[in-house]
Amino acid sequence: MKIIRSRTLGSKWIKTKILLRNKILRTFVPHTRLYNELNLLYMLNKHNMVYVKPVIGTFGQGVIRVKKLSAGRYNYQIGTVSKTFNSYRELVHSLNKAKLNRNYLIQKGIRLLTYRGRIFDIRVMVQKNASDYWEATGYIGRVAHPQKIVTNFHNSGKPLPLETLLGAHIKEAEKKKNYIDQLVRLGNEIAQQFSRSHPGYKEIGVDIGVDSTLKPWILEVNTSPDPFIFNQLKDKRMFYKALRLARLHGRFIARKRTKRR
Ligand SMILES: Nc1ncnc2c1ncn2[C@@H]1O[C@H](COP(=O)(O)OP(=O)(O)OP(=O)(O)O)[C@@H](O)[C@H]1O
Ligand SMILES: [Mg+2]
Structure with missing residues (x-):
């Protein structure tokens, strides 16, 4: 296997092939x-x-x-x-x-679950921590604009707590917690898989779509995920954690202004 040192990867096709190499992850990748x-x-x-x-x-x-x-x-x-x-x-x-x-x-195409009639999907953030271990630092739901087919924040999507969005689909609190734990484990497994061929990666953001049987599908893996989406939540714990680790990896560091002479 070729080992690649770069820190990010744009091609969704190459990223799909990385997932398909893993027997377990393969079952979560849409054809x-x-x-x-x-x-x-x-x-x-x-x-x-x-x-x-x-x-x-x-x-x-x-x-x-x-x-x-x-x-x-x-x-x-x-x-x-x-x-x-x-x-x-x-x-x-x-x-x-x-x-x-x-x-x-x-x-x-995955027939995504809906919240108040609008489709939503899920972002799970997994980052390397100071001890160089992968850690899931956040998860959030993203509801699409009613007339749109994508959930992206930059496409009028609305980020909301995942617990809220899953509420209508998984009633029992304990079951909901277990379900979210399962998504977090999936995020971790994906990070491990990417690390095998791309050890330079420090952060991934997984877009997960859920169908009516509650099966999660990996829609996309981002290698330069945006921590600021978590700033949309009232509870700032995920945001602070995700931003801290993004900074640890050299992103979003405010440069000191030096006077030009
Ligand atoms: N196979 C699919 N089935 C259902 N919805 C999908 C599917 N693929 C993408 N989508 C919807 O479209 C959105 C955008 O797709 P995707 O995440 O692949 O690209 P992108 O957002 O443009 O890339 P990036 O996340 O790197 O900015 C997803 O968040 C999801 O809402
Ligand atoms: Mg995306």
Whole structure:
């Protein structure tokens, strides 16, 4: 196995392959293919709903949800714009114009749980601490804007305590706690897996989508995760911890101003 020293990694495709090398983690990765017209047709026939995402992308920019409807019809949504087509040809023609000039991948779409009618997903933050051990420092839920298909804060998503969002789906407090513990363990396992080939990584932020059977799915692993999302919570403990460890790794350190002469 090639060992890579860099500290961050942009390509969602390479990150997916790292996860697929692990027998346990593999079962949490939605089926993924690189984008081309044949693969899109295959993925739509298999899953009916897919997400088409730039291989290198942030903030949910350029993310498209594509659906196969009945009677040979198709639909896609990007931002708040939704379009429906009467044939696969028309869909692809329009998609090719809507896509940014980048490589894309296609991922099985997860029917995410909702909170007050809006989809949400989960961010779990795992960072190396001062003793060089991976530690899960925070978790938070992110609710999508009602007209959007992504939950990103930079895309009008709303960060809320995960306990609140899971409330309607897992009633018993003890069960909810156990469920969150399971997500935290998943985050830790992902950090270990990335460390094997990329020992330079110090921090990861895992985006987890949960379906109606409560199965967690790894939507994405970020290698330069934003600690400031936790500042949205009233309880600042996760924020302080995550920011402290981000600083330990050289991020968000205010530079002292020196007078220019
Ligand atoms: N397979 C999927 N099924 C359901 N929802 C998805 C799927 N993939 C992505 N999403 C939604 O789109 C959002 C953005 O996707 P993703 O996290 O992969 O890219 P990104 O946010 O642009 O990248 P980054 O997190 O590095 O900024 C996710 O947070 C989630 O809300
Ligand atoms: Mg993301």
